[in-house]
Amino acid sequence: MSRFLEAALVVALVVLPVAPASAGKIGIGREATAEEIKAWDIDVRPDGAGAPPGKGTVKQGEELFQAQCATCHGEFGEGKDRWPVLAGGLGSLKHDRPDKTVGSFWPEASTVFDYIKRAMPFGNAQSLTDDQIYALTAYVLSLNDIVKDPGFELNNSNLASIRMPNKDGFYDDDREATEKHFWNRTPCMAACKAEAKILGRARVLDVTPDSKTGPKVD
Amino acid sequence: MKHIDNGNMEHPATSRRGFLTRTLAGGLAVAATGGETLAQSRKKPLGPNPDNQPPNIPDWSKVLGDGVADHPYGKPSKYEAHVVRRDVEWLTASRQSSVNFTPLHELDGIITPNGLCFERHHGGAAEVSPFDHRLMIHGLVDKPLIFSMDDIKRFPRYNRIFFLECAANSGMEWRGAQLNGCQFTHGMVHNVMYTGVRLKDVLDEAGLKPNAKWLQVEGADSAGMNRSLPLEKALDDCLLAFKMNGEALRTEQGYPLRLVVPGWEGNLWVKWIRRIEVGDKPWLAREETSKYTDLMADGRSRRYTFLMDAKSVVTGPSPQAPLKVKGRNVITGVAWSGRGTVTRVDVTTDGGRNWQQARIDGPVLGKSLTRFYVDFDWQGQELLIQSRAHDSTGYVQPTKEELRAIRGVNSIYHNNGIQTWLVRSSGETENVEIS
Numbered sequence: 001m002s003r004f005l006e007a008a009l010v011v012a013l014v015v016l017p018v019a020p021a022s023a024g025k026i027g028i029g030r031e032a033t034a035e036e037i038k039a040w041d042i043d044v045r046p047d048g049a050g051a052p053p054g055k056g057t058v059k060q061g062e063e064l065f066q067a068q069c070a071t072c073h074g075e076f077g078e079g080k081d082r083w084p085v086l087a088g089g090l091g092s093l094k095h096d097r098p099d100k101t102v103g104s105f106w107p108e109a110s111t112v113f114d115y116i117k118r119a120m121p122f123g124n125a126q127s128l129t130d131d132q133i134y135a136l137t138a139y140v141l142s143l144n145d146i147v148k149d150p151g152f153e154l155n156n157s158n159l160a161s162i163r164m165p166n167k168d169g170f171y172d173d174d175r176e177a178t179e180k181h182f183w184n185r186t187p188c189m190a191a192c193k194a195e196a197k198i199l200g201r202a203r204v205l206d207v208t209p210d211s212k213t214g215p216k217v218d
Numbered sequence: 219m220k221h222i223d224n225g226n227m228e229h230p231a232t233s234r235r236g237f238l239t240r241t242l243a244g245g246l247a248v249a250a251t252g253g254e255t256l257a258q259s260r261k262k263p264l265g266p267n268p269d270n271q272p273p274n275i276p277d278w279s280k281v282l283g284d285g286v287a288d289h290p291y292g293k294p295s296k297y298e299a300h301v302v303r304r305d306v307e308w309l310t311a312s313r314q315s316s317v318n319f320t321p322l323h324e325l326d327g328i329i330t331p332n333g334l335c336f337e338r339h340h341g342g343a344a345e346v347s348p349f350d351h352r353l354m355i356h357g358l359v360d361k362p363l364i365f366s367m368d369d370i371k372r373f374p375r376y377n378r379i380f381f382l383e384c385a386a387n388s389g390m391e392w393r394g395a396q397l398n399g400c401q402f403t404h405g406m407v408h409n410v411m412y413t414g415v416r417l418k419d420v421l422d423e424a425g426l427k428p429n430a431k432w433l434q435v436e437g438a439d440s441a442g443m444n445r446s447l448p449l450e451k452a453l454d455d456c457l458l459a460f461k462m463n464g465e466a467l468r469t470e471q472g473y474p475l476r477l478v479v480p481g482w483e484g485n486l487w488v489k490w491i492r493r494i495e496v497g498d499k500p501w502l503a504r505e506e507t508s509k510y511t512d513l514m515a516d517g518r519s520r521r522y523t524f525l526m527d528a529k530s531v532v533t534g535p536s537p538q539a540p541l542k543v544k545g546r547n548v549i550t551g552v553a554w555s556g557r558g559t560v561t562r563v564d565v566t567t568d569g570g571r572n573w574q575q576a577r578i579d580g581p582v583l584g585k586s587l588t589r590f591y592v593d594f595d596w597q598g599q600e601l602l603i604q605s606r607a608h609d610s611t612g613y614v615q616p617t618k619e620e621l622r623a624i625r626g627v628n629s630i631y632h633n634n635g636i637q638t639w640l641v642r643s644s645g646e647t648e649n650v651e652i653s
Contacts (some may be wrong), residue, residue: 028423029369032354032362040354040493043434043444045501072311082311093517098628100508105519108502115504118442119341122315125440170511173523178624182527184612187564189573195653196569196602198640202395202649208402208537209306 042117042126046108048160055155056135058142062150064132065139068121077101077143087143090165103144107170109162113137134159264297300324303334304401309390314342315441317384319405322531323539326550328379328580328587330408332463337470338384338406340505341441344490348474351438353420353458357496360425367474370458373415373423378457378480379586381554383407383526385483385510385631391618392627395638395649398537403637403649404529407554409587412478414459417452421496430496434503435477438492445486446500447479451524455480458491481556481585482524483631485510515626526556528615529634530563530590530607541596541645549576549592551605558610560588567594569602569638569652576605584610601641602652618651 044050066075073079077086089099098104102112116133119125128136138154141147141162147154154162202208270276294301305318320336337343348367356362384406390396397403426449433452437443447456457478460467467473472489479486485505500506500522512520530553535541549567553560563576576590590605607615618635640650 025425026373026419026423028372029363029365032356032364036354036364037356037362041356041495042442043436043495043501043503045497045499047499049497084311093513093519094515098513098517100513102508106504106508108507111502111504111507114444114501118436118444119440119504122312122341123440125341125442169517170507170519170521173520173525175520175523175525175527179616182613182616182620185614187573187606187614189564191571192573193571196571197653198602198650199653200394200651201640202398202537205396207306207308207396208398209304 042114044110044114044117044159046110046160048110048156051110051113051156051159052130053156054130054134055153056131056133056138057153058135058138058147058150060132061135061137061139061142064128064136068128069136072122077140086140090144093166093169101144102140103146103165105166105169107164107167109137109141109146109164110159112140113159264299298324301334303336303405306397306402315340317386317406319401320408321538322400322405322407322533322552323536325533326589328409328552328583328589329463330410330587332410332465332468332471335382335408335410335462335468335471336384336406338484339439339441339470340443341439343470344437344439345469346438346474346490351474351490351492353475353491354493355421355424355496356493357434358427358430358498359421359496360427363424365420367460370415370420370460370475373419375413375415376457377411377413378455378478379409379411379581379583380478380480381407381409381526381556381585381587382478382484382487383529383554383556385485385523385526388529388633388635388637389630391635392622392629392633395651398649400531400533400536400637401538404531404533406484407552407587409552409554410462411464412457412459413461413464414457414478417456417458417477418454420458421452421494424496426496429498431498432496432500434493434495434497434501435486435488435491436493436495437472437488438490443485443488443505444501444503445488445505446503447477447486449496451479451482479524481526483510483526486524510631512625512629512631514629520629523632526554527632527634528555528557528560528607528609528613529553530560530605530615531637532565532603532605532639535601535603535641535645535647536639537647537649540647541641544596544598547594547596549594549603551576551590552587553590553605553607554585554587555607555609555611555613556585557613559584559586560607561610562608563588563590564606564608565590565592566604566606567592567601570604573606596641598643600643601639602650603639603641604636606636 072083073086079085086102089101089104092099113133116136134154301321301324303318310316317338318336320334351367353365387406388403391403431449433447435445435447459478460475475491477488477491512523532551534550553563559582564573565576566573576592578590580589582588615636621635638650638652639647641647
């Protein structure tokens with residue numbers, strides 16, 4: 001045995017018994033500073049956790065909305081072209097064509113603030129001040145008649161108290177109960193039905209994009 | 219015209235040009251018989267050339283090909299230029315908050331090539347520098363931490379193959395057959411081998427507080443994509459991945475770091491992941507309230523429907539991959555389940571009157587695409603082809619009607635109903651619904 005291997009063996013014998021790391025901490029990464037966390041921690045929860053200090057009124061929000069949001073969402077939140085509709089649709093969720101808007105569908109006002117803060121305006125995200133976001137949130141709520149006074153001020157203390165119309169419209173995934181019959185069935189394999197009739201065809205709609213190259217049937 | 223997530227897409231009026239094109243293609247299809255293929259009868263620039271066929275000697279057998287320095291990063295053959303992701307322009311308001319589709323009809327086996335994995339962005343594909351990218355973990359932890367990409371790669375690494383399916387895959391089909399092509403009806407799925415580190419190991423490094431229950435995971439893109447993830451799932455099998463199919467993640471798949479949430483809806487697989495906040499309650503972000511909740515017929519909505527149920531689709535023949543010759547043919551497709559492995563796939567060619575078990579070939583892995591085949595003889599008769607997946611929990615893929623009976627037609631997401639293709643006597647194939 002070479003000197004080197006001998007030495008390696010001795011080291012292994014000595015080192016191995018004390019090798020296990022302490023308490024699962026490997027020692028990777030560094031501690032995040034309070035300043036770093038504050039800068040990145042932009043989320044807001046329904047209970048108001050994370051709502052930054054600030055305030056804004058419906059009236060202030062209207063001015064901002066017309067300047068920065070109406071191009072896509074429309075003057076009254078009606079949605080231009082295919083951009084999202086923000087207002088209306090109350091009571092339409094059972095309809096054949098429901099309108100799922102902030103007012104008719106969103107369960108929490110905090111979500112409006114959280115989403116504007118992180119993602120709006122589209123293409124210029126994280127450019128608004130917290131006061132501006134409170135004002136815009138207040139205006140979107142007013143478009144949906146959830147707040148009615150144009151002087152209403154939304155702030156970090158009252159955000160969590162806003163009651164959204166569809167707050168109770170959600171329930172946890174229940175597929176394993178309501179769709180239990182999809183499990184453990186033995187499907188028929190032969191002579192299962194007399195006939196199979198065509199009920200609908202995609203080509204009637206003719207909305208498949210034109211193929212630019214390659215095999216094309218339609 | 220509505221946003222993709224609306225599910226109530228209206229369609230442009232049928233154009234006369236579309237009708238004429240269709241009629242013409244139909245005529246050509248009928249003319250193709252025997253050993254001649256549809257492609258042979260139509261493709262001019264890159265079609266068959268008798269000069270290259272026996273007994274002639276083609277040019278490529280005589281002259282030198284490209285040298286090794288000509289293509290430092292290889293691309294598919296020019297004859298495969300049509301194998302691309304495609305989008306449906308009328309679906310969404312912008313190309314940055316939009317989706318394109320994997321060309322399932324052109325693929326085989328179970329792995330999706332990186333450049334063909336469908337894309338779904340909410341603020342465009344962010345171009346993130348790996349030198350500056352950081353992952354922050356904070357909230358209910360013993361010690362908030364920041365990791366560089368080099369740091370992340372020092373945790374123990376794992377290789378796992380998983381499908382990623384957008385919850386809205388097949389979402390356009392709730393009200394009936396709408397799009398002709400499995401690329402469009404089922405192409406918001408891909409299957410990739412990820413290399414990454416366990417989310418559990420990274421969380422343990424920060425140390426979880428006893429009251430930790432949920433994570434908020436957040437992307438560094440301009441949508442700041444955020445979702446709430448139950449801690450139980452995070453500790454079970456989630457990965458922070460930096461490689462896909464052996465190479466670095468593609469920009470559009472979250473380079474340099476993405477979350478992998480096996481078997482669960484794609485929206486949770488946050489790309490460009492920059493922050494994990496540990497909390498005791500869900501956040502109810504936009505993408506888990508106004509989107510990715512399932513509106514039922516009674517006007518109430520299911521939430522936290524994370525899991526993707528068993529599903530399958532025949533990819534050939536399909537509208538973009540018609541049958542070309544009579545005689546022996548191959549029916550092929552893919553099946554998957556977010557609950558476990560695919561244990562069996564049944565296929566019918568007569569609209570569900572009779573079924574046979576397909577032959578599964580290739581790896582059968584949990585929460586992964588599984589490839590199936592039926593080798594059959596076609597004499598030019600009309601076919602109504604369907605496939606039906608079974609998974610290791612005993613779940614059997616339902617029909618679309620069975621789903622509609624429970625959920626109505628406005629739920630947008632989680633449409634895993636059985637797909638039907640009508641193969642006409644010409645070989646042309648179209649998307650239909652049957653009784």
